[in-house]
Amino acid sequence: MNSDAAMSGGAGRPGVGPDTLVLGIETSCDETAAALVLGGTDVVSSVVSSQIDLHAEFGGVVPEVASRAHLESLNPVVERALADAGVGPERVDAVACTVGPGLIGALIVGVSAAKALSLAWEVPFVGVNHLEAHLYSSFLDHGDIGFPLVVLLVSGGHTMLIEMRGHGDYRLLGRTIDDAAGEAFDKVARFLDLGYPGGPAIDAAAELGDPEHIAFPRAMMHDGLDMSFSGLKTAVTNHVRRHPDVGSADVAASFRAAVVDVLVAKTRRAAAEVDAVGIVLGGGVAANALLRTEMAAAGAADGRAVLLPSREMCTDNAAMIAAAGWHRLGVDGPSPLDIGAFPTMPLVSSTSEAHRG
Numbered sequence: 001m002n003s004d005a006a007m008s009g010g011a012g013r014p015g016v017g018p019d020t021l022v023l024g025i026e027t028s029c030d031e032t033a034a035a036l037v038l039g040g041t042d043v044v045s046s047v048v049s050s051q052i053d054l055h056a057e058f059g060g061v062v063p064e065v066a067s068r069a070h071l072e073s074l075n076p077v078v079e080r081a082l083a084d085a086g087v088g089p090e091r092v093d094a095v096a097c098t099v100g101p102g103l104i105g106a107l108i109v110g111v112s113a114a115k116a117l118s119l120a121w122e123v124p125f126v127g128v129n130h131l132e133a134h135l136y137s138s139f140l141d142h143g144d145i146g147f148p149l150v151v152l153l154v155s156g157g158h159t160m161l162i163e164m165r166g167h168g169d170y171r172l173l174g175r176t177i178d179d180a181a182g183e184a185f186d187k188v189a190r191f192l193d194l195g196y197p198g199g200p201a202i203d204a205a206a207e208l209g210d211p212e213h214i215a216f217p218r219a220m221m222h223d224g225l226d227m228s229f230s231g232l233k234t235a236v237t238n239h240v241r242r243h244p245d246v247g248s249a250d251v252a253a254s255f256r257a258a259v260v261d262v263l264v265a266k267t268r269r270a271a272a273e274v275d276a277v278g279i280v281l282g283g284g285v286a287a288n289a290l291l292r293t294e295m296a297a298a299g300a301a302d303g304r305a306v307l308l309p310s311r312e313m314c315t316d317n318a319a320m321i322a323a324a325g326w327h328r329l330g331v332d333g334p335s336p337l338d339i340g341a342f343p344t345m346p347l348v349s350s351t352s353e354a355h356r357g
Helices: 052-056 063-085 104-121 130-135 137-142 181-191 198-206 230-242 248-274 289-302 319-332 351-355
Strands: 021-026 031-038 042-050 094-100 125-129 149-154 159-166 169-175 278-282 305-307
Touching: 021 063, 021 104, 021 319, 031 063, 031 319, 042 063, 052 063, 063 104, 094 104, 094 130, 094 319, 104 125, 125 130, 125 319, 130 137, 130 149, 130 159, 130 278, 130 319, 137 278, 137 305, 137 319, 149 248, 159 248, 169 248, 181 198, 181 230, 181 248, 198 248, 198 289, 230 248, 248 289, 278 289, 289 305
Parallel strands: 021 094, 094 125, 149 278, 278 305
Antiparallel strands: 021 031, 031 042, 149 159, 159 169
16 A cells, blocks of 8 residues: 555545554664554564663663664564564555653654654654553554543553543543652562562562551542552651561562552542543553452453453553554644654644644
């Protein structure tokens, strides 16, 4: 379909439909990823090159190290995504990439490469908001169940409750006022010397502990839809310092339970307020075993569908970028090639608004 037909736009527009193949590129943080998605839902190939080992010795992502690793890995990752799909560049109908939010140097690598491919292959370029892409990760596994939905986007950088009223139509309902849940997981894991990344490390340790061993606080549990995790992190630190013999597994289990209790309670409240047909999880913390179990149980009790992305789709990947790009191409058409990268890009309903950063 390539070139003129593809340039004309998306769902409901000539040229964008179930046969539209989008190449997605993701370089917002420490994963170099490329994927091909057909029709916005069918993952034809997905390749992720992780930098976890590069950053592990530092206990967190080093921006300069991440940017250099993206430069080295991106071309091979794109080539492998094409090879895994069994297609050449001539079959690609659009190139979508993350333009924000994220680490500015890392974003620039992906944006520059995606624009170059768009020009070389004469197909549309689509700038994608990384937060919006996480909203589509569950759709890749489950399909579209209708609207409105409440999405809990929970990661190392963001914890947000979003009403999704339609494709590309969002309203922020609540968010953390301090640390993101994933950030709290990382900091507690580092304090307990459990390893990096913190989320999986806490999850593994918590499976061996007693979640009721320590009564950690559930901050802002009954105060609207905003959340706070900084005080919980401090409570963990203070408890361990006062009780140096306490087992790390019990601390991890009690901490995880406190975080999950708040996330589930706030999500249920948000879903009730907007009369959502379902609840969607997105972001790295959506891989947390207890969160998945408790959210599924809450949805069943409330009579709401709960869409849980596969664990592969919880972390940063390019399939979600391609899926969001397919929908954005349908709503807004191609993005201008003069847009840049936006490290603090908000989640909004209009791509033009988002590109103003």
